[in-house]
Amino acid sequence: MTIILKTERLTKKFGGLTAVDHVNMTLSKGELRCIIGPNGCGKSTLFNLITGTYKPTSGRIAFKSKDITGKPVHIIGRMGIGRKFQVPGIFNQLTVYDNIRVPFFRDQRRSLFLKPRKDSDIHQKITALLQKINLDDKACLPAIHLAHGEKQWLEIGMVLARRPQLMLLDEPTAGMTAAETRKTAQLIRNISREEKMTILVIEHDIGFVREIASRITVLYKGAVFKEGSYETIQSDEAVRKIYLGKSR
Amino acid sequence: MKSDISTIKSTDISMQRSVFWQPRPAWIAMGLAAILVLFPMTQNDYWIVQLTQLMVYGIFAMSLSLVWGYGGILCFGHAVYFGMGAYIYTLIVKGMIPGFSGILATSIAGLLTAVLCVSLFAVVVGYFLFYGRLKGPYLGIVTLAIAVIAERIAVDWYYIGGYNGLFSIPPFSVAGYEFITPIALFYFVLASSAIAYLLLTHIVQSPFGAILRAIRDNEARAESFGYNSAQHKIITFAIGAAVAALSGALFAIVTEFVSPTLIGFGLSTEVLIWVALGGKEVILASFLGALLVRTLETYLSELMAYYWILFLGVFFVAAVILFPKGIFGRWLSD
Numbered sequence: 001m002t003i004i005l006k007t008e009r010l011t012k013k014f015g016g017l018t019a020v021d022h023v024n025m026t027l028s029k030g031e032l033r034c035i036i037g038p039n040g041c042g043k044s045t046l047f048n049l050i051t052g053t054y055k056p057t058s059g060r061i062a063f064k065s066k067d068i069t070g071k072p073v074h075i076i077g078r079m080g081i082g083r084k085f086q087v088p089g090i091f092n093q094l095t096v097y098d099n100i101r102v103p104f105f106r107d108q109r110r111s112l113f114l115k116p117r118k119d120s121d122i123h124q125k126i127t128a129l130l131q132k133i134n135l136d137d138k139a140c141l142p143a144i145h146l147a148h149g150e151k152q153w154l155e156i157g158m159v160l161a162r163r164p165q166l167m168l169l170d171e172p173t174a175g176m177t178a179a180e181t182r183k184t185a186q187l188i189r190n191i192s193r194e195e196k197m198t199i200l201v202i203e204h205d206i207g208f209v210r211e212i213a214s215r216i217t218v219l220y221k222g223a224v225f226k227e228g229s230y231e232t233i234q235s236d237e238a239v240r241k242i243y244l245g246k247s248r
Numbered sequence: 249m250k251s252d253i254s255t256i257k258s259t260d261i262s263m264q265r266s267v268f269w270q271p272r273p274a275w276i277a278m279g280l281a282a283i284l285v286l287f288p289m290t291q292n293d294y295w296i297v298q299l300t301q302l303m304v305y306g307i308f309a310m311s312l313s314l315v316w317g318y319g320g321i322l323c324f325g326h327a328v329y330f331g332m333g334a335y336i337y338t339l340i341v342k343g344m345i346p347g348f349s350g351i352l353a354t355s356i357a358g359l360l361t362a363v364l365c366v367s368l369f370a371v372v373v374g375y376f377l378f379y380g381r382l383k384g385p386y387l388g389i390v391t392l393a394i395a396v397i398a399e400r401i402a403v404d405w406y407y408i409g410g411y412n413g414l415f416s417i418p419p420f421s422v423a424g425y426e427f428i429t430p431i432a433l434f435y436f437v438l439a440s441s442a443i444a445y446l447l448l449t450h451i452v453q454s455p456f457g458a459i460l461r462a463i464r465d466n467e468a469r470a471e472s473f474g475y476n477s478a479q480h481k482i483i484t485f486a487i488g489a490a491v492a493a494l495s496g497a498l499f500a501i502v503t504e505f506v507s508p509t510l511i512g513f514g515l516s517t518e519v520l521i522w523v524a525l526g527g528k529e530v531i532l533a534s535f536l537g538a539l540l541v542r543t544l545e546t547y548l549s550e551l552m553a554y555y556w557i558l559f560l561g562v563f564f565v566a567a568v569i570l571f572p573k574g575i576f577g578r579w580l581s582d
Contacts, residue, residue, distance in 0.1 A: 051472060074473075074474050074476050074477075077471065077473055078474035085468070089468060090466065090469070091462045091466055091470075093461060094462060099462075102462045102473065103473045105459055106475070113454045114455075155469075
């Protein structure tokens with residue numbers, strides 16, 4: 001298996017607090033991986049390091065064997081890492097359709113000051129994406145009017161539109177109902193299978209993790225605590241103690 | 249709100265296309281243009297002159313609408329571009345810049361140079377503002393400081409007229425024809441307004457405009473798609489400055505004089521009020537906002553002497569509460 005993402009002794013300190021502590025992690029192409037861990041264990045910081053929002057204190061990040069440590073956000077975005085934020089990162093004033101349309105403009109060969117041709121296949125792609133995320137009947141609605149769960153799906157759709165090689169999902173089911181959570185798990189499994197996309201998910205909801213994950217990384221106090229399949233992790237006494245046991 | 253959600257069903261392709269096509273503002277713009285084109289037939293010279301000035305302010309307001317309403321850049325020093333445009337144009341056509349003579353001192357050259365210089369200036373300012381990651385109130389304070397500095401320079405610089413400004417600007421002339429009569433100036437400014445409106449509308453409806461609104465709504469998200477937000481903001485800033493410079497130069501052409509008040513903090517805040525009242529997220533609404541507030545000012549100051557500003561303040565507060573999207577913005581957006 002080709003390795004798509006590799007972190008080496010990745011560390012981030014905020015003053016005296018070490019949020020991410022010498023994390024070594026490798027992700028193979030096409031893998032679906034969950035990161036779990038108690039609050040404040042550095043999951044979101046790890047994402048922020050990978051996407052370039054924060055610069056690491058020390059350590060390296062390699063994406064497709066290229067060093068991306070400390071590169072600016074938009075450059076890393078262009079290289080093929082897509083991210084879904086914890087708080088839905090959508091464009092509130094734009095319609096659902098335009099939300100999906102914005103990421104497509106990067107592929108437009110014509111000047112961005114010219115209107116796109118109406119007969120372009122982008123419209124088909126957008127419609128297909130909207131169907132995939134179950135929002136095709138709300139295309140004309142300003143995104144701000146969507147329900148919370150729908151906003152999360154919209155953002156997944158927006159990230160998908162960029163066709164990233166690696167998709168980072170930060171708590172995609174936060175604030176969702178049980179039914180929405182199941183639907184989201186199904187959506188992510190489908191994307192992983194159909195698009196052959198590498199997906200890294202941060203999640204709290206253990207039910208969700210059980211449904212989707214092939215492999216789990218447990219973070220604790222900024223460091224990798226344990227790695228393995230759902231069964232291994234679930235039956236691990238130490239993990240249960242720091243995380244699973246408490247949340248049940 | 250609920251009924252909105254349930255009534256909009258649009259798997260149908262033609263309906264989704266309508267997302268990009270907003271007919272109403274276009275029709276209203278055409279209607280307004282028709283009224284303005286026919287207006288001189290009333291032969292009401294007072295209002296022809298008034299409207300000419302109002303349209304100059306309208307162009308200025310439209311430029312801020314792009315920068316603030318679409319770009320999300322709250323600029324407290326937009327009049328710097330207006331004033332610079334007016335001053336540069338004046339200095340050139342009066343032959344006061346060494347080296348600018350002959351063809352370089354003509355009206356057209358003055359207009360083009362003013363627009364070009366000011367947008368270059370905006371690129372430089374924008375570079376520091378946006379790569380410096382200034383946002384919100386911080387950006388407002390810095391732009392405000394720039395406006396105050398610009399006004400001080402204009403007041404204290406004797407060569408460009410100092411406190412008194414510059415007078416007797418020669419009339420705008422193209423190939424021997426001079427725009428002197430109110431009607432000629434009226435149509436000249438009307439044509440400029442139309443060009444500015446069409447240019448700005450085209451920009452905001454283009455993919456660039458959509459990206460700009462996306463950056464305004466959620467900068468981190470737009471950047472993660474690979475868009476360089478600082479670069480987009482600088483381009484927007486430069487276009488806004490160019491249009492503001494055009495309106496400044498038109499002001500100099502129409503009123504035949506320039507003074508430091510054009511470049512300072514006072515006009516900068518006034519234009520913010522016009523645009524906020526009209527509707528900052530709609531180009532045409534901002535234009536109408538400038539027309540409305542300036543007209544109200546004229547009427548009210550005649551009607552109630554010093555108290556007009558109090559009334560205007562109350563009107564402003566009420567309008568912001570009742571119409572958060574602007575008085576015209578509500579009707580002109582789809």
